[in-house]
Amino acid sequence: MRRARLSTRCFDTKSVLLPSPVPAITDIINATKFELHHCQPSCRHHQSLSSGYSHHETQAELLHAYVIKNGSLQNLAISNYLLNLYVKKCQNLYHAHQLFNEILTRDIRTWTILISGFAQYEDFKMVLYLFRKMQSEGICPNHFTLSSVFKCCSTLCELRNGKAIHGWILTNEIGLDVILVNSVLDLYVKCGALDYAKRLFKSVEEIDTVSWNIMISAYLHIGDVERALDLFHGLNSKDVTSWNTIIDGLMKNGFERTSLELLYKMLESGHMFNAVTFSIALNLVSCLSLLELGKQIHGQVLRLVLHNNGFIRNSLLGMYCKCGKMEEASMTLRTIPVRISCDDSLADVVSWSSMISGYVRNGEYEIAFQTFRFMVNEHVVVDKFTLTSIVSACASKGILELGMQVHAHIQKIGHKVDAHLYSSLIDMYAKCGSLNDAIKIFKQINDLNVVLWTSMISGFGLHGQGHEAIELFECMMNEGIIPNEITFIGVLIACNHAGLLEEGCKYFELMQKVYGIKPDFEHYTCMVDLYGRSGRLNEAKEFIQENGISHVSAVLKSFLSSCRLHKNVEMGNWASERLLKLEQSDAGSYILLSNMYSTDHRWEEAANVRSSMQQRKANKLPGLSWIQLKNQVHNFN
DNA sequence: TGGTTATTGG
Numbered sequence: 001m002r003r004a005r006l007s008t009r010c011f012d013t014k015s016v017l018l019p020s021p022v023p024a025i026t027d028i029i030n031a032t033k034f035e036l037h038h039c040q041p042s043c044r045h046h047q048s049l050s051s052g053y054s055h056h057e058t059q060a061e062l063l064h065a066y067v068i069k070n071g072s073l074q075n076l077a078i079s080n081y082l083l084n085l086y087v088k089k090c091q092n093l094y095h096a097h098q099l100f101n102e103i104l105t106r107d108i109r110t111w112t113i114l115i116s117g118f119a120q121y122e123d124f125k126m127v128l129y130l131f132r133k134m135q136s137e138g139i140c141p142n143h144f145t146l147s148s149v150f151k152c153c154s155t156l157c158e159l160r161n162g163k164a165i166h167g168w169i170l171t172n173e174i175g176l177d178v179i180l181v182n183s184v185l186d187l188y189v190k191c192g193a194l195d196y197a198k199r200l201f202k203s204v205e206e207i208d209t210v211s212w213n214i215m216i217s218a219y220l221h222i223g224d225v226e227r228a229l230d231l232f233h234g235l236n237s238k239d240v241t242s243w244n245t246i247i248d249g250l251m252k253n254g255f256e257r258t259s260l261e262l263l264y265k266m267l268e269s270g271h272m273f274n275a276v277t278f279s280i281a282l283n284l285v286s287c288l289s290l291l292e293l294g295k296q297i298h299g300q301v302l303r304l305v306l307h308n309n310g311f312i313r314n315s316l317l318g319m320y321c322k323c324g325k326m327e328e329a330s331m332t333l334r335t336i337p338v339r340i341s342c343d344d345s346l347a348d349v350v351s352w353s354s355m356i357s358g359y360v361r362n363g364e365y366e367i368a369f370q371t372f373r374f375m376v377n378e379h380v381v382v383d384k385f386t387l388t389s390i391v392s393a394c395a396s397k398g399i400l401e402l403g404m405q406v407h408a409h410i411q412k413i414g415h416k417v418d419a420h421l422y423s424s425l426i427d428m429y430a431k432c433g434s435l436n437d438a439i440k441i442f443k444q445i446n447d448l449n450v451v452l453w454t455s456m457i458s459g460f461g462l463h464g465q466g467h468e469a470i471e472l473f474e475c476m477m478n479e480g481i482i483p484n485e486i487t488f489i490g491v492l493i494a495c496n497h498a499g500l501l502e503e504g505c506k507y508f509e510l511m512q513k514v515y516g517i518k519p520d521f522e523h524y525t526c527m528v529d530l531y532g533r534s535g536r537l538n539e540a541k542e543f544i545q546e547n548g549i550s551h552v553s554a555v556l557k558s559f560l561s562s563c564r565l566h567k568n569v570e571m572g573n574w575a576s577e578r579l580l581k582l583e584q585s586d587a588g589s590y591i592l593l594s595n596m597y598s599t600d601h602r603w604e605e606a607a608n609v610r611s612s613m614q615q616r617k618a619n620k621l622p623g624l625s626w627i628q629l630k631n632q633v634h635n636f637n
Numbered sequence: 638t639g640g641t642t643a644t645t646g647g
Contacts, residue, residue, distance in 0.1 A: 077638095084638040112639045119640080147640035182641035189642095213642045244643040279644040314645035321646095347645075354646045388647040420647050 056089035064099065079103045080110055087117035112144045119148035127152040128161075143180050150183035159191035182210045189218040213241050220249025240274050248280045256287045275309050282315035286322040294319045307335065310347020317351055321358025326367075329358055345381070353386035360393045368393050369402065376409075384421050391424040400432035419447075423455040430459030450481050458490035466498020473507075485517050492526035496533065504530045519547075525554045532562025537571050553582050567600050584616055 063082055067073045079099065086096035093114075100106070100114050111134045118126040131149050134141065141149070146165065153162035166184055169176065176184070181204055188197035201207065201215055212235045219228035232238070232246045243266045250259035263281055266273075273281070278301055285294040298316055306312050313332060320329035333355050336348055352375055359368035372390050375382055387410060394403035407425060410417060417425075422445055429438035442448075442456045453476040460469035473491050476483065483491075488511045495504035508527055511517045519527075524547060531540035540559055549555045556579040563572035597606035 080638060082638095088638075109638070114639095116639045142639085144639045151640080177640090179641045184641095186641065208641095210642050215642095217642065239642095241643050246643095248643065274643095276644045283644075311644050316645095318645065350646050352646090357646060360647095383646085385646045392647075418647095424647075 056085060057092065060085045060090050060092075060095070064095075068102075073102060074104060076103075076105070076107050076110065080107075080113060083110060083113050087113055087120075091121075093117055093121060093123070106139075108139055108142055108145075111139060112142060112148075115145050115148050119151050122155065124152040124156055143177055147180050147183040150180075150187045154183075154187040154190040157191050159187075159193055162187045162191070163193075163196075178208050178210070182208075182214060185211055185214045189214055189221070194218055194222065209235065209237050209239050209242060213239075213245050216242065217245045217249065220245070220253060223253055225250065225253050225255060238271070240271055240277060243271055244274075244276050244280055247277075247284070251280070251284050251287055256284060259284055260288065275306055275312055278306060279309075279311040279315040282312070282319050286315075286319040289323055291319075291323045291325070294323065310350070314347060314350045314354055317354050317358075321354060321361060324362055326358060326362055326364060329355060349381045349383050350385075352380055353383060353389065356386050356393075357389040360389050360396070365393050365397050384415065384418055387415065388421045388424045391421065391428045395424065395428035395431040398432050400429075400434060403428040403432055419449050419452055423451050426452065426455040426459060430455070430462055435459060435463050435465075448476075448479075448481070450476075450484055450487060453481055454484070454487040454490050457487065457494065461490055461494030461497055464497045466494045466496075466500050466503075469494030469498075470500070470503060483511075483515060485511075485520060485523070488515075488517065489522050489526065492523060492530065496526055496530050499534060501530055501534045501536070521549070521552050521554060524549050524552070525558050528555050529558045529562070532559055533565065535562075535566050537562060537566060537568055541571065541574070550578055551582065553579060556582070564595055564599050569597070569600050569602065 060082060063085070067075075067078055067082065072078050083096055083099055083103075086092050086099060090096075096114060096117060100110065103110055111130065115127055115130050115134070118124075118130065127148055131141070131145065134145070146169065149165060150162060153159070153165070162184070166187075181200065185197050185200055188194070188200065197215065197218055201211060204211065212231060216228050216231045216235075219225070219231065228246065228249060232242060235242055243262070247259050247262050247266070250256070250262065263277075263284065266277070278297065281297055282294060285291075285297060294316075301307050301312055301316065307316070313335070317329050317332045320326070320332060333351055336351060352371075356368050356371055356375075359365070359371065368390065372382075372386065374380075375386070387406060390406055391403060394400070394406065403425075407428075410421070422441060425441050426438045429435070429441065438456065438459045442452065445452060453472070457469045457472050457476070460466070460472060469491065473483070473487070473494075476487075488507065491507050492504055495501070495507065504527065508519070508523065511523070512519065524543075527543060528540050528549075531537070531543055537559075540562065544550050544555060544559065556575045560572055560575045560579060563569070563575060594606045594609040597603070597609065
């Protein structure tokens with residue numbers, strides 16, 4: 001999001017010495033330009049250049065001071081020119097707003113320049129405030145103000161407001177131009193009112209490429225890839241955005257290969273890549289783990305000197321992180337240029353948080369923690385994405401102390417906590433053994449979504465509190481929240497840890513019949529575990545055979561541990577035969593089998609398994625323990 | 638002197 005620079009510098013009218021009032025606007029403007037270029041080194045222009053003050057700002061302030069002095073501020077041609085100078089060239093909405101208030105009789109252009117300015121910098125509260133004020137003063141909005149307001153409603157998802165304004169346009173029979181049609185289309189699409197968008201799209205006689213692009217993007221957002229492709233292929237005048245939209249949308253809907261084909265087709269058809277295409281192409285490369293292609297694109301980016309573009313740099317960084325190349329990712333982070341505008345600082349925040357999440361994703365927790373500490377010490381902006389990654393790293397490593405410190409840091413700086421951060425906090429407290437803290441957080445959340453319910457249900461499950469987990473799950477369904485596949489994994493694990501076989505079977509059926517969720521290997525493994533641990537080894541075996549999952553090593557391992565638990569060597573042999581065929585060099589499988597024999601005092605067979613394990617060089621990595629001392633994690637055997 | 642679509646991190 002772009003932000004305007006809000007300078008609070010005041011005017012110094014006394015230092016401005018200009019000729020006596022000139023009546024024509026061009027003369028006034030030229031006079032200030034002349035002053036700007038020819039004044040002596042001691043004047044403020046030169047001082048301002050050395051202090052980083054822009055040429056436009058100096059010109060605007062000179063002009064501002066001058067028109068105040070000679071009383072021509074109320075000349076609308078002059079004040080609108082000056083207002084535009086503040087908004088466009090100086091990007092200083094604070095001064096623009098100040099000037100706006102000094103203008104006593106504003107015309108529609110005065111309002112438009114300021115409203116468009118705030119819309120451009122996404123201060124939508126101001127846009128709506130000014131729009132309402134304008135209407136209350138009896139000024140009729142024009143196309144420019146209306147499209148700014150639609151952009152605002154679209155970003156804030158204010159469908160009702162937007163619809164009302166669209167209705168007002170229709171009743172007042174105001175003709176919609178192409179850009180306004182597109183603004184309304186975008187509003188309906190972003191607010192999920194696709195029917196309204198379709199109706200509008202059909203009602204337009206001559207549809208331009210931007211409208212097509214908006215509709216292609218709309219179908220992609222709801223996952224209707226077929227319609228999106230139809231629209232795309234039917235579009236004769238494809239521009240680079242049409243290609244970018246379809247390539248990105250296909251990738252996000254899981255059609256990565258088709259997306260890549262279209263990327264090549266785009267090249268073949270002679271369309272030039274722009275910065276957005278490069279960013280999307282790099283994301284596609286990460287999805288498909290095509291590191292070599294990614295490196296080639298990186299080379300092209302360097303040749304075209306696009307590597308300073310924030311989006312591209314972050315896509316590059318993300319690609320290296322996702323391909324496990326943390327060294328290359330870190331090199332990309334080190335190439336962050338000196339910040340030129342506020343836009344770049346946002347890109348920097350993304351770079352840092354991507355880096356942290358990359359370390360966490362690749363299991364390099366200690367470097368993630370070190371980087372986080374560096375960010376805090378060096379006052380690098382830490383946002384909710386970074387915090388979520390760090391909290392989940394604490395959960396994975398079980399480091400309660402650091403997790404609590406991060407939680408305290410969040411509260412101290414008054415950071416807004418969203419659902420992602422809340423769920424990672426619940427998960428962290430639960431995984432670090434502090435279930436009560438997890439419950440405390442869960443209870444203080446007003447808008448609970450399915451992820452938050454799932455985190456808490458899984459938390460109870462993890463602590464063996466199966467009944468509480470089930471109670472919460474029932475409560476969630478009563479609230480009308482639809483469980484997802486992960487919720488059911490949490491529920492099944494909870495049943496498992498509490499030995500609730502009957503309930504587990506009930507929910508496994510509910511998942512498929514009521515919620516239409518197809519079981520995944522993880523659900524199957526939970527069920528095999530549930531039957532097995534309850535001693536129902538025959539039923540577990542039948543379940544494996546019925547569902548055709550005897551080729552899944554996690555399922556067989558789970559079954560084998562149940563066989564060991566209930567000392568059923570015969571069943572264990574059945575599972576281990578299959579397991580060892582699947583994973584000849586997996587030490588875990590041999591150890592499970594050997595342990596089963598040892599439990600049944602069959603020492604000779606246990607020793608045979610161990611020796612065949614050595615023959616096949618399936619060595620088990622020794623387990624590591626760790627301890628946290630003064631913010632440092634120490635590992636030992 | 639003003640307005641539209643597509644891209645990055647959990």
